Amino acid sequence: MTNPRxxxxxxxxxxxxxxxxxxxxxxxxxxxAYTVLQFVILATAWNVLGGYxxxxxxxxxxxxxxxxxxxxxxxxxxxxxxxVSIAVGTVVAGLLGMAVGYLTLRLRGVFFAIAxxxxxxxxYTFVVNWDYVGGARGAYILxxxxxxxxxxxxxxxxYMAMVLMTAAALVIARTIETSAIGRGxxxxxxxxxxxxxxxxxxxxxxxxxxxxxxxxxxxxxxxxPYYLSYVEPSAAxxxxxxxxxxxxxxxxxxxxxxGPLVGAVLLGTVQQVVQVTVSSEWNLLIVGVLLVVFVTLAxxxxxxxxxxxxxKR
Amino acid sequence: xxEIPTALILNAIIAGLxxxxxxxxxxxxxxxxxGMLDVVNIAHPAFIILGSYIAYIVNDRFxxxxxxxxxLLSPLFFVLGLAIYxxxxxxxxxxxxxxxxxxxxxxxxxxITEVALVLVFGVDYRAVRxxxxxxxxxxxxxxxxxxxxxxxxxxVTMVASIEMFLTRTFFGRAVLAVAQDALALRLMGVDxxxxxxxxxxxxxxxxxxxxxxLIVIQPVQPAIGREYIGLVFAVCVLGGMGSIRGTLxxxxxxxxxxxxxxxxxxxxxxxxxxxxxxxxxxxxxxxGLFGR
Amino acid sequence: MTPSPTLxxxxxxxxxxxxxxxxxxxxxxxxxFGGFTALESVxxxxxxxxxxxxxxxxxxxxxxxxxxxxxxxxxEAGTIAFKDRDIGRLPAFKRVHLGVARSFxxxxxxxxxxxxxNLRIPLLYGAGAPLTLxxxxxxxxxxxxxxxxxLAGKAHAMSGGLTQVxxxxxxxxxxxxxxxxxxxxxESMAGLSASEVDEILVLLLGxxxxxxxxxxxxxxMRAVMKFSERIAVLVAxxxxxxxxxxxxxxxRDVVKAYLGE
Numbered sequence: 001m002t003n004p005r006x007x008x009x010x011x012x013x014x015x016x017x018x019x020x021x022x023x024x025x026x027x028x029x030x031x032x033a034y035t036v037l038q039f040v041i042l043a044t045a046w047n048v049l050g051g052y053x054x055x056x057x058x059x060x061x062x063x064x065x066x067x068x069x070x071x072x073x074x075x076x077x078x079x080x081x082x083x084v085s086i087a088v089g090t091v092v093a094g095l096l097g098m099a100v101g102y103l104t105l106r107l108r109g110v111f112f113a114i115a116x117x118x119x120x121x122x123x124y125t126f127v128v129n130w131d132y133v134g135g136a137r138g139a140y141i142l143x144x145x146x147x148x149x150x151x152x153x154x155x156x157x158x159y160m161a162m163v164l165m166t167a168a169a170l171v172i173a174r175t176i177e178t179s180a181i182g183r184g185x186x187x188x189x190x191x192x193x194x195x196x197x198x199x200x201x202x203x204x205x206x207x208x209x210x211x212x213x214x215x216x217x218x219x220x221x222x223x224x225p226y227y228l229s230y231v232e233p234s235a236a237x238x239x240x241x242x243x244x245x246x247x248x249x250x251x252x253x254x255x256x257x258x259g260p261l262v263g264a265v266l267l268g269t270v271q272q273v274v275q276v277t278v279s280s281e282w283n284l285l286i287v288g289v290l291l292v293v294f295v296t297l298a299x300x301x302x303x304x305x306x307x308x309x310x311x312k313r
Numbered sequence: 314x315x316e317i318p319t320a321l322i323l324n325a326i327i328a329g330l331x332x333x334x335x336x337x338x339x340x341x342x343x344x345x346x347x348g349m350l351d352v353v354n355i356a357h358p359a360f361i362i363l364g365s366y367i368a369y370i371v372n373d374r375f376x377x378x379x380x381x382x383x384x385l386l387s388p389l390f391f392v393l394g395l396a397i398y399x400x401x402x403x404x405x406x407x408x409x410x411x412x413x414x415x416x417x418x419x420x421x422x423x424x425i426t427e428v429a430l431v432l433v434f435g436v437d438y439r440a441v442r443x444x445x446x447x448x449x450x451x452x453x454x455x456x457x458x459x460x461x462x463x464x465x466x467x468x469v470t471m472v473a474s475i476e477m478f479l480t481r482t483f484f485g486r487a488v489l490a491v492a493q494d495a496l497a498l499r500l501m502g503v504d505x506x507x508x509x510x511x512x513x514x515x516x517x518x519x520x521x522x523x524x525x526x527l528i529v530i531q532p533v534q535p536a537i538g539r540e541y542i543g544l545v546f547a548v549c550v551l552g553g554m555g556s557i558r559g560t561l562x563x564x565x566x567x568x569x570x571x572x573x574x575x576x577x578x579x580x581x582x583x584x585x586x587x588x589x590x591x592x593x594x595x596x597x598x599x600x601g602l603f604g605r
Numbered sequence: 606m607t608p609s610p611t612l613x614x615x616x617x618x619x620x621x622x623x624x625x626x627x628x629x630x631x632x633x634x635x636x637x638f639g640g641f642t643a644l645e646s647v648x649x650x651x652x653x654x655x656x657x658x659x660x661x662x663x664x665x666x667x668x669x670x671x672x673x674x675x676x677x678x679x680x681e682a683g684t685i686a687f688k689d690r691d692i693g694r695l696p697a698f699k700r701v702h703l704g705v706a707r708s709f710x711x712x713x714x715x716x717x718x719x720x721x722x723n724l725r726i727p728l729l730y731g732a733g734a735p736l737t738l739x740x741x742x743x744x745x746x747x748x749x750x751x752x753x754x755x756l757a758g759k760a761h762a763m764s765g766g767l768t769q770v771x772x773x774x775x776x777x778x779x780x781x782x783x784x785x786x787x788x789x790x791x792e793s794m795a796g797l798s799a800s801e802v803d804e805i806l807v808l809l810l811g812x813x814x815x816x817x818x819x820x821x822x823x824x825x826m827r828a829v830m831k832f833s834e835r836i837a838v839l840v841a842x843x844x845x846x847x848x849x850x851x852x853x854x855x856x857r858d859v860v861k862a863y864l865g866e
Contacts, residue, residue: 056416058355103596109412110353111550115595117355118543118588125585180729187726189413190715197675197709199701199730199783239536243424246417255717285428292421295414296404 003178007171014167018160030155034227036268037162038220042241043248043260044169045216048176049209050246051254054189055109059116060245062123063214065236066093067221072133072231075141082144082161086222093218094211101210106203124237138232141225158223169216174257176212185209186255217245240284244268247291253303262302320454325576326569331461333568335530337561338468339523339541340548341475342516347546348555349492350509350516352401353412356419357545358538359426360517364390364524365439365533366430372441379441380467383525387518394517397422398510423538430535438532446529464526471519476557488512492555540584547591553601562602628653628818629674629705629787633683636669636842643669645842646683651787651818656810658833658850659822662862666842667822668710671789675707676700688786704732706785708776710792716765720756720775721747723764724782733784747782754778754808770801777808781817788812789820794828802828830854838862 001009021029042060049055067089074080074088104115128136143154151157176182184205187195196202225231244267252263267287274283298305339361346354367386368379405415445459479485487508490498495505527533548567552559571586594601629651636644643666651657661667672678674685676697685693692700706727715723724747751757754774759767764775773793780788790809794802806828812819823829829836829850836853838846840862846853853859 050413054413056413056420058420103592107595107599110347110416111595111599113353113416114355114542114546114550115592118547118591121540121543121588122585122592125582129581183722183725183729186717187715190717191713193677194709194713194715194779195726196697197677197701197707198727198779199698199732200726201696201698201730203696239424239427239539243420246420250417281428281432285425285432288421288425288428292418292425295417295421296400299414 003171003175006174010167010171011164014163018163022156027155030153030159032269032272034155034159034162035272036265037159037166038224039244039248039268040166040261040264041162041169041220042217042245043252043264044166044173044257045213045220046245047249047254047257047260048173048216049206049213051249051259052177052182052185052189053206053209055105055206055210056113056246057116057213058113058242058246059118059120059123060217061237061239061241062116062120063093063096063217064221064224064241065123065127065233066096067218068224068231068236069127069133070218071222071225072139072141075225076132076139082157082223082226085226086161086165086219089222090215090219093221094215096218097214098207098211100214101207105206105210120237120242124233127233127236134232136233138230138235139225140230141228143226143229154226158227161223165219169219170257170261172212172216173260176209177257181205181208240280240287243284243287243291244271247287247294249301250299251290251294251301253301253305253307255300256303259301259303266302321576323455325572327455327457328461329569329572330565331457331465331568332530332572333565334465334468334472335461335523335526335564336544336548336568337472337564338464338519338526340545340552340560340564341472341557342519342523343545343549344552344555344557344560345475345488345516345519346513348549348553348560349488350512352398352406352509352513353416354419354513354516355416355542355546356423356426357516357520358541359423360390360393360520361524361527361541362430362533362535362538363426364521365528366434366524367521368525368528369439369441369533372443376442378443379525379528380463380522383522387522390518390521391514394514395510397517398513402506402510423542427535427538434535436534436536438534439528440532441528443529460529464529468523468526471522472557472561475515475519479557484508484511543584543588543591547587547594550591550599551594551601556601559602627651627686628655628688630686631670631674631683632686634670634673634680634685635682636666636673636678636680643842644673644680647839647842647844649837649844649847651820653786653818654813654816655818656813656832656834657818657820658829658836659820659839660824660826660829660836661839664841665839667839668791669842670839671707671791671820671822674700674789675705698730701727701730701783701785702732704784704786705789706731706780706783706787707789708773708780708791708793710795712772712776714764714767714772714775716763718764719761720764720767721751721760723775723779724750727779727783731783732786750778750782753781753811755804770797770804773797773805774808777805781812785817787818787820789822791822792824793821794823794825806832826854 070089070092071085074085104112133139184200187200188202248263248267249260253259271283343357346352364383368383371377371382372379448459450457491505491508499505548563552563571583574586575583627650631649634647673680728743751760756774793805821832833850836850838859846856846859
C-alpha cells in the first residue's frame with residue numbers, strides 16, 4: 001500500500017472511530033482512551049529513533065513535558081486555541097530533539113542514551129524552579145467554555161484531537177519507515193560504520209529521526225494540561241512515561257510502525273485495568289517485569305513473533 | 314565583614330571534598346563496568362539504593378553499624394553481580410545486541426528495583442542511627458560532620474584499594490588488559506568471560522557497599538537512585554572512561570561544583586549540576602580529563 | 606585510457622595544477638595513534654581504471670591507510686586527493702558520493718536485511734543514486750549486481766547467515782553498488798579456499814571493464830600477482846616499494862620485510 005493511500009485510510013479510520021465512539025455514555029471510556037492514545041503516540045514517536053535507528057532515548061518524559069509545559073506557558077501568556085498549542089508544543093519539542101541530537105548523536109549510542117537521561121533531570125529541575133509556569137506547586141488550566149462542532153463535553157474535544165494526532169503519528173512513522181530514509185535508518189541500526197561507508201549520511205539522518213521523534217513526543221504532551229486542568233512537574237515528568245515508551249515498542253515490535261501501536265494498546269489497556277483494580281505501583285512493577293522478560297526472551301516483540309510464524313508456514 | 318563569607322566558602326569547600334570522596338566510591342563501579350568492560354549498566358544506582366536499604370534493615374533490626382554490615386555482606390552482592398552478568402552476556406553481549414537491548418534490560422532492572430522498594434518500604438525516607446551520626450568536629454570556622462567524614466574515609470580507602478588491586482594484582486591487571494583488547498587476550502588463552510564476570514561482580518559489590526555510605530550521609534527513599542544515574546556517569550565520563558584516578562578527580566570536581574551550587578544558588582539546583590556537567594562533557598570533550 | 610578529469614560536485618577543495626591527472630593522489634599522509642605512528646609520510650597514486658596491489662606484513666598500516674582514504678579515520682598530515690580535489694576534510698559518506706568505495710576485512714552485513722536489501726542501501730545513497738530511485742529499478746539493479754558477483758540465487762536470504770565466501774562477495778557487491786570510481790578491497794580473500802579465491806579474483810578483474818580502479822589489499826600472493834598492474838609495499842607505516850609487480854616482488858627490501866634477514 002502506498003503511503004498516500006495509507007494516510008487516507010488512517011484518517012478515514014480515525015473519523016469513523018470517533019463517530020462510532022462519541023456516543024459512549026461512560027465517561028471513564030474517554031479518560032482511558034485518552035491515556036492509551038497518548039501512549040500510542042509516545043511509543044510510535046520513540047520508535048522512530050529507538051526502533052528504526054537503534055538509538056535509545058531514556059528521556060521521553062522530557063520531550064513529553066516540553067510539550068505539556070509549552071501549552072502551560074502559552075496558556076498563561078496568550079490563551080491560544082488548542083490547535084495553536086498543539087502546533088507550538090510540537091515544534092518546540094522538535095527543536096529540542098534536534099539540539100540534543102546535534103550535540104550527542106556524533107557519539108556512540110550509549111552516550112546519547114545517557115544524555116537523554118540527563119536531559120530529563122535537567123529539564124525537571126528547570127521547570128521546578130520556573131515560577132511562571134507554576135514551578136513545583138503546579139499550574140491550573142481552565143478548560144474553555146465554548147466548544148467547537150457543537151460538542152457538549154471538553155473531554156470529547158480532547159479525545160477527537162488525540163485520535164487525529166494518533167493517526168498523524170502512525171502515518172508519519174510509516175512514511176519514514178518505508179522511505180529511503182527508513183532504509184538508511186535501518187542500515188544505521190544494523191551497522192553504522194558500514195552504513196556510512198555505503199554513502200548513508202548517518203549524522204543527518206539521526207538528527208532528522210531525533211527531531212521527528214522529539215516533536216511527536218512533545219505533540220503527545222500538548223493536550224495534557226487541558227486534560228488534567230492542573231499540571232505539576234512530577235505528573236509531566238512521571239516515571240511511567242520513561243518506562244512505558246520503551247516497553248511498548250519493545251513488546252509490540254520495534255522494526256514496524258504497527259509494533260508500538262500493538263504494544264501501546266495491549267500494555268496500555270492492561271495498565272488501565274491493573275491501576276483500577278490493584279495499585280499504580282504494582283502496575284509499574286508489572287510493566288518493568290514485562291520489559292525485562294520481553295527484551296531477554298522475545299526481542300522482536302509481538303509483531304516480530306507473528307512475522308516469524310507467517311514465514312514458517 | 315569578610316569573616317562570614319570566608320567561613321561559608323571554607324565550609325562549602327570541605328563539604329564538597331567530603332562529598333567528592335563519597336561520589337568516587339559510588340562511581341568507581343561504573344568506571345569498571347562501563348569504562349573498562351563496556352557494559353552500560355545504568356542500573357548501577359539501583360544497587361546502590363539496594364545496599365542502602367539492606368544497611369537500613371540491618372541497622373534497624375540489629376543495631377549494627379550500616380557500613381560494617383554492607384562490607385561484611387559484600388560477598389553476597391558479588392554473587393548477585395555474577396548472576397546478572399551471566400544473563401546479560403548470554404542474552405545480549407553474545408548476540409551483539411548490547412547497545413539497544415542490553416541498555417533496555419538494565420533500564421528495566423533499575424525500574425523494577427525502584428518500584429519493588431516502593432512496594433516494600435513505601436516512599437518515606439529511611440535513615441540509620443550510628444554512634445557518630447550526630448557528632449561534628451570543628452576546626453576553627455569549619456565543620457566536619459562525622460556523618461560525612463566517616464563515609465569519606467571509607468570511600469577513599471575503598472577506591473584506593475581498587476586502584477591498587479587493578480594495578481598490582483594479577484587478576485586486576487587481567488581486568489585492565491580485557492579493557493584494552495579483549496580479543497588479543499582470548500587469543501592468548503585467557504578466559505575473558507570469567508575475568509569480565511568477576512570484574513562486573515566487583516562493580517556491583519562496590520555499588521552496594523557505597524549504598525551504606527549513602528544512607529549514613531543522608532536519609533534515602535527509592536527514587537534517589539535515578540538522581541544518581543547522571544552523577545555516576547558524569548563522574549565516569551568526565552574522569553575519562555576506565556581511569557580510577559580520573560574517577561577520583563572528577564568526583565572531587567563534581568562534589569565541589571554541587572557544594573558551591575547548593576550554597577550559593579540553593580539546593581534545588583544541585584541535581585542539575587551533575588547532569589549539566591555530563592551533558593557539557595559529552596558535547597565538548599567526550600574523552601574526559603584523563604581519557605584514553 | 607586516461608579520461609580527462611572532470612571536477613565532481615559535492616565537496617573537496619581543488620588541487621594545484623601539478624597534482625592533476627590521477628584518480629587518487631595521496632601525498633605525505635601520516636597517521637598516529639597516541640605514541641604509535643601507523644602511517645609515516647605515505648605517497649601513493651592510482652590512475653583511473655588501474656589495478657593496484659597493496660601488500661605488506663601484518664600491522665604495516667594497510668587497513669589504516671584504507672580507513673584514511675575512506676574517511677573513517679582522519680589523517681594528521683599530508684593530502685588525500687580524489688578526482689583532483691582534496692577530500693581530507695570530507696566525512697566518509699561524502700567520499701562515497703564522490704566515488705570511493707571500500708569493503709571491510711571482516712564483513713559487516715546489514716544483518717536484519719536480505720542480501721538484495723543490503724544492496725539497496727548503496728544504491729539509494731551511493732555515488733550513482735538519485736534519491737528517488739524507485740523500488741523496481743533498484744531491485745533490477747540489485748539483481749544485476751548479484752548476478753555479477755554470483756549471489757543471485759541467495760538474493761532473498763538473510764545476510765546474517767551466509768557462508769564466509771558469500772559474505773565476502775556481499776561486501777564487494779555492496780561496494781560495487783555504490784558505483785565507485787575507486788574500489789578498495791580489503792583482504793577479501795583471507796582464509797578462503799583456492800577455488801573461492803579464484804571466484805573473488807574473477808570478480809575483481811571484471812571491475813576494469815566498468816572503468817573502476819581497484820586497490821587490492823591481500824596476503825594471497827598468487828592472487829596479487831595475477832591481479833596487479835602495479836604493486837605497492839607498506840612496511841611499518843612506510844611505503845618501501847612501488848612499481849612493476851615482478852620487480853617489486855624481487856626487491857631485496859621487500860623480501861627482507863617478509864622473510865627477515
